[in-house]
Amino acid sequence: MAHAAHADGSQAHGSGHAAGHGAGHAHEHVIIPMRTLVTVLVLLMTFTGLTVLAANLEIIFATIFELKIPQYINVLVALSIAAVKSIIVAAYFMQLRYDNPLNTMIATFTILVLTFFLGFTMIDLGSRGTLYEYKAEQVIPGGIGGVAIAGGVQVPSNVSIAQFAREQADKKIEQMISEGTPLPKFLGVRLVHIVDELLAAKKPVPVAYAAYLAGKPELFKAAHAHGKDHTDAHGDDYGSAHSSSPDVSRVKTGITLPELVPAGAASGQDAPGRDAGPGTGPGGDDPDPK
Amino acid sequence: MTTLPHDQLEPANSAAPTDGGGTYHDRYQPAHHFKSREHEFDAVKMGVWLLLSTEILLFAGLFVFYAIMRMKHPEAFVHGSSLLDWRWGLINTVVLLLSSFTAAASVRDAQLGRQGWLKVNLFLTFLFGGAFLAIKFIFEYLPKISEGKLPGIWYSYPNWVDANEPLWWGLYWGATTVHASHVIIGMGLYLWLLRRAYKRHFGPRHYNGVEGVALYWHIVDIVWIFLFPMLYLIH
Structure with missing residues (x-):
């Protein structure tokens, strides 16, 4: 392939082209090599196996050594692996690594907003108990009674x-x-x-x-x-x-x-x-x- | 790293097929409000990324719901999760990762003008999406429906451990059906791409559609990358 020959193995030299096209066109369209795509796929599969293994190993270790592993470790490990996988997908499959930095900024900003959502919710939830302890009494566990459920059956109001x-x-x-x-x-x-x-x-x-x-x-x-x-x-x-x-x-x-x-x-x-x-x-x- | 030639250059791609006076993608001109194809390509891609950011925020609502309910009712979530079979979740993760790979490969094929492989990879992506939905529906949704593991007022499963388990099923069904609807939309888009690929609409000089849909498909994959451990692997 004619154009495959001239730049193989090297990154796009954005600055060199920028002179010709103006600052707005500093990036190029990168064709990601097949080897990179396959490597990414293998990495993703490995991490998937790892997250399943981690979840199961935790149970096995806890049973054999009679450990009490706190729940947050399980969550932390699983979500960290998921985060690494997503970054790989975004960087290579979604080409953010080679792309116009503006798109990376949009993605990063969205993640920032998401952490605000989660963070402020956690602050709220974590401190709510001190303020509204009495409200716990009003909660009916298992859903609210006194509603008509599927099939038109009426649930008594004192039953969830x-x-x-x-x-x-x-x-x-x-x-x-x-x-x-x-x-x-x-x-x-x-x-x-x-x-x-x-x-x-x-x-x-x-x-x-x-x-x-x-x-x-x-x-x-x-x-x-x-x-x-x-x-x-x-x-x-x-x-x-x-x-x-x-x-x-x-x-x-x-x-x-x-x-x-x-x-x-x-x-x-x-x-x-x-x-x-x-x-x-x-x-x-x-x-x-x- | 291989790069595509710039807008000003003619595609030096001898493998690209031509139908006499050039194919659709060779003759492609940007819409009149764009300066060049490059300008249009950038605008399209940024538009897709803006759409994707709204998608992330849509699922952010579900993730926040998960965080709240998990903090308030850990026993309900742990027991609810133990009623799912992680093996089906794992198989579906593998299927979606493969589909992401074929989606990325289809972009590459369009960039290189490999019309045959482009069609193959578009079709494979469509098929993997269908396999994901089939596995989900047959092995996960149907048994749960028949046992009443359903959200809210449809809930009728008696063997709960924590009375708040209907909330767990609300999250499970909410998150997975919103995700599955995205898979259905993505499959529709891939059918559309396939039809256009048969008309030779895509090539080195014009592949905005393949690129945009692939980006969307990857974000659907990323959402599942998070849903899988959150729903199936917690304990």
Whole structure:
């Protein structure tokens, strides 16, 4: 290629051309060599691997050496790698390195504005507690009740959307089990949690529930593996923070089925067992009445 | 480093195909309010960068939302994040990085007048964008929809640990769908470029379109570079 020969391997000599075209045209159109593009791609892939590795290594180290690695380290490492990757993309793929400096100024100014947004928000959030501590009482965790959710269903005003979701799921589980319909996996996991909560509260478990869970060890596995991946790494951070959450009251050890199912109940004749179950009275389906 | 000849020079590019009296990009004249092609090129590129800065500020809103909610409800975010599979996020990151590479390569092809490779790289970028959306939709969105891991009033997933998890799903869906809509727009732009490439609109003397769309595509990639660790890798 004719023009490929004359300037290979050297930067654009902007000043030399500026004399001919005036100060406004000091830059040239750079054709980035294929080798540079491939190098950039390989670098980006490496950094992607690195960020995944860092996140997973952190969990492994924390588990093996029983370290408590603070959360901000995880965030700092991940975002630093992301920043390096973005700078590489902007400098080479987006050609800012070879470009009119005005474009770099626009980009830098935008990033500056972004840090203002984040910085002032953090100053506000960080100091808000001292001023408005009392306002925390007004917050309903999990969304505001008293709204009509998707499907036109009305959420009671004293119940959050998240809590309402759980109550609706519990009702659905009860209905599906009484109809004999198999539950989708995530509802099966919820059923294990319901049983856990009942056991933790030392209440009898409905026989139909136990009968449904019999022979489905994978549900127990899924339910009890669930909160584990982070409680392992940062164990103590969570236990206390979750005092209000149903996850804490959960029985962590695996439940053996025989102790759940009263003798003879699993084989037929589950009607009396259901009547004996708690929370099946009129309107009292919530297994967790607090 | 190779450079393109200036406006005053004729493209000394023997590989550039010509259709008798010269192709579209050979005959290309800037709009009448520009002094030269160079002037027009600079103006177009700066205009694209101004658009990109507004895009950064659009996503800045989502990043600030993330920072606030993460500070206020760390448990909800950590558990919510554990419900995502980082492997799909990783695959999609790789797909987008590859698409950024082909986008950068398409600019190079236009600069060198390689019409065949230009079409290949434009099409590959389009395909990678489609693959990103397909993976996201089939392996991430559909299972979440069926389990009720949805934002706000659509939320119906019972197995939460922290009652504020609907906020997490609000952020997840807000950020990823705004990002996915940018991918869809970018794919549309690449189809448009492909159509123009078949008409031989781009060459060493005129490639403003390829350059501008590639810049846009890279910023979409950069946004995902940040979204991936923020959504999938925190714990």
